[in-house]
Amino acid sequence: MLELYQFELSHYSEKVRLLLDYKGLPYRKIEVTPGVGQVELFRMSGQRQVPVLKDGNTVIADSTAIAKYLDKQYPDRPLIPIDPKQKGLCLLIEAWADESIGSKSRKVLFGALSQNQNFRTSILPSNTPDALKTLVGALPGEVLNLLGLGVGYGPDAVQAATEDLQQDLESLSLLLLESPYLVGDYPTLADFAVAGLSMLIKFPSGPYLDLPETLRGKGIPGLADRSAYETFFNWRDRLYADYRKPLSANTTAGATGSTPTSIEID
Template sequence: MDTDHIALELHQFPHSHYNEKARWALDFKSVPHKRISYLPGPHTAAMRKLAGTTETPVLKVGGLVVAGSAAIIDALEANYPDPPLYPSDTEQRKEALALQSWFDEEVGPGIRRALFAELMQELGYLCKLFASEKPLHTRLFYRAALPIARGTIKSSMNINEPGAVEAGYRVTQAALDRVAAQAGSSGYLVGDSFSVADLTAAALLAPACNPPHPDMEFPLPRPARIDAWFGRWAAHPGAQWVRTIYRKHRPRRVLPLRAAA
């Protein structure tokens, strides 16, 4: 697939950790792309039409549509192999992809559930996170609709399930413990260089660590409840590892062209 002369479009949510995985991979490989941001909820019809799914991120490359952060990274690795995200050693590659799967399937949903349990009590700030790029009238409409949609949001993330939020806190703690323990003297989770394992772990833990990057750093002023959320993990060695990986390996945006959805 020749993608060198085809415009890439990343259909995304701002401040979303799965979307951050895709953004990071594109920027790490210096792939110019357009980012098209949607509002969670109203995005559903457009995503179904584009990709047959309600989830983001979705990467559109000419007539090809790739859905999901892992699939997007796989496609980028195949077409933009340098710098690599997959280790060249076969066993290390298996280990890195297994770590990606664990974070994608277990950690990502858990940390999102725990954080949204807090954000559901700060709807004005939630609107600020996801609608800041939209025109004023859109932001006002979205903010007015959030109290009505609160129940649907909680249901979609299983926030109301008994013990679900507590489980989200536990898996966040477990993931931070794991990266702190597994990062060796090199500072990396697999082998001695940055890979998809480090990118995935850092991106999916970003909502607990507030890393120093404009694509994921939570805007100020923050509600006390959200500051307390970050404070819970701030001193953890795993959170320090996340911020270090961001400083070392998260580039600034590559041609951050944006278009309204």
């Protein structure tokens, strides 16, 4: 069976989970423990970031490389179109989504966690001790803002990322007004990349992630709840309903279980 080394809250891992479900490939989720688990991941794959897919003796790192491997090794339900123009557009959108939505959504999530105590505690794993939840919730937003400055996630960077994502979501909504998918008449890598990477902006409504039920359908205020982006999120909901399998049906828990262990995404 395929093994996916992941973080439950990694939107790049979610991109791969969507690809595996679309192709109908069973897989085992192995939750990587931040720190020590990433050292083991490095020994296996040569890098510390998730996702990493293991297929027998073959190890593939990076979500784009995994997508290309899956199309080559498991050609049913192809992810990348054959038509040259559609193929070029698909790969272009996928690369853009990785760099734009993938990067900026982490910043706006950090900003939301800094500003909203309830959101900060609700996103913690369900097995987090109450004392730790209280400690995390009590952290002043100013402290988190200072920590964010050290990694490029300060208030100015969060605001710039938010404005960029507003434009991204508006553009995607316009593209999807009269089209079922971003490229052609069937889903491609472009669709699953955009859908999966938008996970941190708004969590899926269904039972697709090992998260508290109260977080389903919730997301970044000002982005997840704006009517201007309703077309995009309705489209994403349909994509999930059609192709993403619920937790109970699509995976077997790994050695460390499937419960999220960190909110630090790859």
